[in-house]
Amino acid sequence: MVGGVSGVLQGAPITTFDLDIVHSRDPENIERLIAALEPLGARYRTPGAKEIKPERSHLQSPGHQLLMTRGGPLDLLGTIGHGHGYDDLIDQTTEMEIGKGLRIRVLKLETLIEVKEETAGEKDKAALIILRRTLQEKTPKS
Amino acid sequence: MGRKAPGQLPDRRQKLSPRKGMKKAVETPPASRHSPYSEDGVDRTLVRWMLSLSPAERLQVLQNNVGAILRLRRDTTQFPIDSADTSTKRG
Numbered sequence: 001m002v003g004g005v006s007g008v009l010q011g012a013p014i015t016t017f018d019l020d021i022v023h024s025r026d027p028e029n030i031e032r033l034i035a036a037l038e039p040l041g042a043r044y045r046t047p048g049a050k051e052i053k054p055e056r057s058h059l060q061s062p063g064h065q066l067l068m069t070r071g072g073p074l075d076l077l078g079t080i081g082h083g084h085g086y087d088d089l090i091d092q093t094t095e096m097e098i099g100k101g102l103r104i105r106v107l108k109l110e111t112l113i114e115v116k117e118e119t120a121g122e123k124d125k126a127a128l129i130i131l132r133r134t135l136q137e138k139t140p141k142s
Numbered sequence: 143m144g145r146k147a148p149g150q151l152p153d154r155r156q157k158l159s160p161r162k163g164m165k166k167a168v169e170t171p172p173a174s175r176h177s178p179y180s181e182d183g184v185d186r187t188l189v190r191w192m193l194s195l196s197p198a199e200r201l202q203v204l205q206n207n208v209g210a211i212l213r214l215r216r217d218t219t220q221f222p223i224d225s226a227d228t229s230t231k232r233g
Contacts, residue, residue: 008204011193013185015207099198133184137193 002080002089002107002115004127009096010109012134014127018066018073022107023059024086025078030059033076040069081115109135 001009003020023033037054044052045068054065054076062078062085079085092111097103107115113131116124178187192200 005201005204008192008200009197011189011195011200013188013192015204015211017208096197098201129182130184130189133180133182133186134189134193137186137189 001104002077002112003075006106006112007109007127007131007134009098009106010112010134011138012109012127012131014130018075020075020077020080022077022080022084022086022089025060025062030056033059037067037069040071040074042067042069042074044068045073081118084115109138 001020002022003018004012004014004016005019007014008016023029034054034056042054043050044054045066050068054067058065059076059078062083064078065076067074067076080089089107089111090105092108093105094108095103096106109131113128113135116128116131120128178185180186192203195203
């Protein structure tokens with residue numbers, strides 16, 4: 001998990017509406033993703049494509065698949081920042097328990113800030129200020 | 143100059159200025175030392191509060207916020223403020 005929700009899980013007081021995930025683009029994982037998206041009723045949320053289901057070829061690309069599901073907006077990101085994919089980022093994650101034995105991998109706050117800084121738009125710039133302050137408060141003072 | 147025009151608010155500057163013999167108001171502490179806000183405007187108390195929660199509790203805070211915003215958006219759509227009681231304002 002990356003993006004705003006990963007920031008919140010690490011203590012950043014921000015509000016976001018979508019869940020951002022950088023997924024492994026291995027063929028086996030793509031199959032698992034397709035199976036998981038089906039019961040969620042995932043469709044593209046871009047105008048003119050609202051009836052289109054995400055397909056294997058879409059999920060294999062490094063691009064961003066902006067979906068709407070029954071659980072809310074879900075962004076499946078092949079890469080983020082300047083082309084960082086799952087394999088580049090997995091070592092920069094931390095595992096977190098978010099209840100009932102559910103454990104997820106979350107991009108570390110330091111790396112989240114670095115990646116957002118690479119391609120920061122206006123929305124990201126506002127969040128970056130809060131993320132940096134959160135990291136500062138988290139970091140033990142020597 | 144000295145007379146107050148009808149409907150004009152009284153000039154309170156004289157009342158607020160310190161009178162002879164009065165103690166000067168206590169100066170507020172420097173913002174950098176005591177303000178809850180960082181120099182770039184982030185509420186540090188909010189950050190510390192979030193950090194005091196578990197990840198599951200933080201997620202619950204986010205879900206509550208999103209739920210509140212969506213409810214507000216829905217209610218605003220159902221009962222738009224602009225259309226409320228416009229009969230008295232028109233004509």
